[in-house]
Amino acid sequence: xxxxxxxxxxxxxxxxxxxxxxxxxxxxxxxxxxxxxxxxxxxxxxxxxxxxxxxxxxxxxxxxxxxxxxxxxxxxxxxxxxxxxxxxxxxxxxxxxxxxxxxxxxxxxxxxxxxxxxxxxxxxxxxxxxxxxxxxxxxxxxxxxxxxxxxxxxxxxxxxxxxxxxxxxxxxxxxxxxxxxxxxxxxxxxxxxxxxxxxxxxxxxxxxxxxxxxxxxxxxxxxxxxxxxxxxxxxxxxxxxxxxxxxxxxxxxxxxxxxxxxxxxxxxxxxxxxxxxxxxxxxxxxxxxxxxxxxxxxxxxxxxxxxxxxxxxxxxxxxxxxxxxxxxxxxxxxxxxxxxxxxxxxxxxxxxxxxxxxxxxxxxxxxxxxxxxxxxxxxxxx
Numbered sequence: 421x422x423x424x425x426x427x428x429x430x431x432x433x434x435x436x437x438x439x440x441x442x443x444x445x446x447x448x449x450x451x452x453x454x455x456x457x458x459x460x461x462x463x464x465x466x467x468x469x470x471x472x473x474x475x476x477x478x479x480x481x482x483x484x485x486x487x488x489x490x491x492x493x494x495x496x497x498x499x500x501x502x503x504x505x506x507x508x509x510x511x512x513x514x515x516x517x518x519x520x521x522x523x524x525x526x527x528x529x530x531x532x533x534x535x536x537x538x539x540x541x542x543x544x545x546x547x548x549x550x551x552x553x554x555x556x557x558x559x560x561x562x563x564x565x566x567x568x569x570x571x572x573x574x575x576x577x578x579x580x581x582x583x584x585x586x587x588x589x590x591x592x593x594x595x596x597x598x599x600x601x602x603x604x605x606x607x608x609x610x611x612x613x614x615x616x617x618x619x620x621x622x623x624x625x626x627x628x629x630x631x632x633x634x635x636x637x638x639x640x641x642x643x644x645x646x647x648x649x650x651x652x653x654x655x656x657x658x659x660x661x662x663x664x665x666x667x668x669x670x671x672x673x674x675x676x677x678x679x680x681x682x683x684x685x686x687x688x689x690x691x692x693x694x695x696x697x698x699x700x701x702x703x704x705x706x707x708x709x710x711x712x713x714x715x716x717x718x719x720x721x722x723x724x725x726x727x728x729x730x731x732x733x734x735x736x737x738x739x740x741x742x743x744x745x746x747x748x749x750x751x752x753x754x755x756x757x758x759x760x761x762x763x764x765x766x767x768x769x770x771x772x773x774x775x776x777x778x779x780x781x782x783x784x785x786x787x788x789x790x791x792x793x794x795x796x797x798x799x800x801x802x
Contacts, residue, residue, distance in 0.1 A: 424471040427495075431467065434498035435460050437505075466490020470783055476645035479616035481583050488584065492541060492784045499537040507533050544739070544786030550589050551791045552779070554596060557761055560802035561727060562770045567674030568707055568799050574602035574631060575795040577713070577732025578610040578640070578778025581625075582617035584785035590625045593779055593794060597629050600796050604633040604671075604678075607661070608732045609640025609685065609713035611652055613782060619648055620655055627659035633671055635661045638682035640713040640733065642782070649684070664711060668701035677706030681726070686714045688754060699724040715757035718773040722764055728799075729773035734758050736777025736790035759790070769802040 439456065446452075469475045470487035478484070507530040574597055581590055597605070611622045629635055637656060643649045653663040662669060664682025671678040681701035686694050694717045695710075702708050702725040710721050715731035722729075736759035737751040751758045762773045776795040781787060 428467060428471070431494040431498050432464070434501045435463075435494070438497065438501055463490045463494055467494055473645040476614045476642055477647065478614060481614070481616060484583055484614045488783070488785050492545075492786070495784060496537045496541045500534050503536065504530070504534045540788055541784070541786055544788035545784075548787045548789075548791050549584070549781060549785065550592075551787075552593050552596065552794060553791050554600065554794045554796060555776075556796045556798070557774065558798050558800050559728065559761060559772050559774065560769050560800045561772060562802045563707075563727070564799055564801045565673075565676035565707055566801070567676040568678060569801045571604070571673070571678075571799040572600070572602045573730075573797040573799070574600060574605040574629065574635075575608070575730050575774065575776050575797060576605070576626070576779060577608040577776050578735055578780055578782075579607075579622055579626075580610055580613045580617075580642070580778075580780025580782055581619075581622040582613045582780075584613075585780045587618065587621045587625065590622065590779070593792075594625050594628050597794055600794070602629075602631045602796065605629050605631040605635040606680075606709075606711055606730050607635060607637040608711050608730055608776075609638055610642045610732065610778070610780070610782075611640075612646060612648065613642055613780070615646040615648065617646070619652055623652075623655045623659050623661065626656075626661060633673075633678075636669065636680050636682065636711065637661055637663050638711040638713060639663060639665065639684050641685040641687075644685055666697065666701070668703070670703060670706060677703060679703035679706040679708045680711065681708065682711035683717075684713075686712060686717050688714065688716055691716070694720045695724060702726065715762075715773060715775045716755050718757055718762065719764060721773075722771045727771055729771075731757070731773065731775050732778045734775060734777070735780075735782065735787075736775075736793070738777075738781060738783070738787055738790050740789040 466487045467490050470491045475484045475487040511526055511530060607626060612619050639649050639652060643652050656663045665684050668679055668681035683695060683698055708726045709728045710726040712729060712731050713733050715733060718729050734751040734755060757773060757775050759775055759777050774797055777790050777793045779792045
């Protein structure tokens with residue numbers, strides 16, 4: 421069962437439970453009951469538009485806003501309802517032996533608990549969504565040519581410039597990126613979220629990054645959903661940013677060759693055809709970097725001979741929190757490669773993958789526990 425279907429069923433069950441609770445508490449009236457049902461139908465339609473990518477294909481921004489509001493409401497209200505259900509069971513258990521003062525304190529604590537998901541959503545939307553962080557990571561690799569030891573790589577992804585990330589906010593990201601003085605820069609897809617988003621403005625800002633060897637990129641799934649793959653590649657080429665679509669470019673670095681290859685978005689439902697033909701882009705006498713929006717291709721890329729995979733797509737889960745030292749992260753439902761540096765096996769430094777949480781948001785316009793990241797990787801000889 422897919423994650424979208426699972427979330428949809430959980431939200432539907434929660435909204436049904438909410439209706440039952442309202443009917444028990446208030447005298448049912450046909451007018452408000454009809455209004456509630458209509459509201460829930462609209463929220464359901466918004467959720468379907470979001471997960472079916474209909475919002476991404478629509479040129480009308482109002483559709484994307486409606487889908488985001490619906491998704492946010494269903495998710496937040498469902499979590500709040502779960503908390504209410506747990507608290508209500510505890511309250512009923514304690515009520516009999518609790519005096520009036522403690523009962524009031526208990527009710528106040530319950531109200532705060534139910535309000536917590538809405539407060540978290542507000543924090544994630546208003547603060548953490550634009551709390552851009554720089555993550556500097558050393559990547560030790562066996563067989564790294566001496567001339568590439570210390571190479572600084574800027575990695576950006578999942579910008580999603582549009583309704584929920586302004587050009588001014590992206591400009592802040594680019595300003596910080598320029599201060600890092602990378603040797604080379606890569607962007608791994610999802611420049612925009614929906615059709616009609618300011619793709620040209622996104623490319624314009626990315627072109628401001630000054631790296632010794634320039635910037636290279638690949639496309640993500642949202643370029644496909646928005647039917648903007650050709651436009652994105654064309655605009656980027658005009659700005660001096662080659663978008664590698666089943667292509668590779670060799671760069672001479674001292675006496676070494678840095679071979680950069682890129683592929684279009686590899687659909688998770690087509691694992692049997694991951695990186696079909698990409699092995700032909702490998703340069704055996706060079707250091708091979710693969711740009712792929714989807715990080716699930718890592719094992720295939722390693723088998724084909726790539727030394728380093730750079731990906732995004734997961735947003736680091738976008739909403740994640742810790743429970744008993746375990747990370748609760750929705751991205752883990754569909755990939756083991758969620759965020760950070762990965763190896764195929766522990767202590768294996770022959771190849772590596774780095775998955776950046778990216779810059780923007782999708783689904784809900786908030787980040788909780790997964791702040792946006794500007795990634796600076798430094799290659800090191802293992």
